[in-house]
Amino acid sequence: MSNPIALTLHHAPDFASTIIRLALEELELPHTIAIADIEGGALASPDYRRVNPVGLIPALETPDGPIFETAAILLWLVDRTGRLGPGPQDHDRGAFLSWLFFTSNALHTAALAMFYPHRPAGEANTDAARTAAHDQIIARLGLIEAMIATQRPRWLSVDHPGVMGYYIGVLVRWLILLPPAPYGLDLAAFPELRAVLAAHEARPATLRVAKADGLGPTPFTNPGA
Template identity: 30%
Template sequence: MADELIFYTNPMSRGRIARWMLEETGVPYKTEIMTFGGTMKSPEYLAVNPMGKVPAVRHGKTVVTECAAICAYLADAFPEADLAPTPDERGSYYRWMFFTAGPLEAAATNKALGFETPPDKARMAGYGRFADVMNTLEHAVSTTPYVAGDRFTAADVYVGSHIGWGLGFGTIEKRQAFVDYLGRVTDRPAHKRAVAIDDEAMKIAQ
């Protein structure tokens, strides 16, 4: 019997990234909707994720948190979905997935909070300047059709999700390269299923 896959999430969270990834794998999973300030902070869930945040997945005895890690784990756990490149082709796959988890997320969060790195302190910030991040991201989505090459991978779930949110909330610049890339990666049945599931879940989630 296959190990049970449990997905802890809230539809008004980064859990939407993991939901999309789960739908791309095509494997069955059980969803546990967690509430902000409620079940997310319960002793039971803190045993899963001490941060008291979602998403998280439990696959048999394995627990994974952090969206980039969840995407990478699921791609490896379910190779039949063909969502990870071969090991010798993973340079861009890891590079852009973790660039997004690090510099892009930090730069976008600071922009949303109204914080701008002082020019004389840019070397102290992991991402340097916001403009550097935007130019690098444009390079990532323009060199090849997908960030890891010519085919869709788990990295596109993660990078595409961040670009989608950034364009929607104004935390990344609306460049044509970002708009075009987002259109490519979200025009997929799994993405549409994930959005529909989470939109329905929002009716009851807190």
């Protein structure tokens, strides 16, 4: 970026806005953090609904107007900065877009079904819904693991930080921490992905966010430490 831009991130620690905060810190973009009082009903307020009519976080206020949805914000940041992912003219742009939206539409959605199984299935069917979500998560992480092993993408690698690493890292954090036994994720089953996430959690940007939001020293690979 040739000139600084004014950005405000509506954020709650350890919610999906953490993914965006990590990307902003990695990019070293000046930004304001607006903490959302979720329990106090801030997301339902008329002022916030003007930023995000869906009433969820994250939302990023930008010179182009407010943007909501995690993948949309990440893609906007990549395109505006030329960093943390392939640009429109790069040869690997198509693969990057495919896996970014797979992460959003398939992995993130399955994670939400694990955390809130009553939403799709009703209170009487939460065990079955959680089992189905667990099976989907393992299968989808397996696809990501195989992709890393066979394609070695620059945009999801040990050597290059990227929005994909931060997105998957936060999802994996939750999948280790939040599900009740026996549904918690064993990251050892995905060594290629684990190596990528270990590199991302060691980045100065991650350490800054982890300190600010109380995420611990190894927020992606061993979040309970």
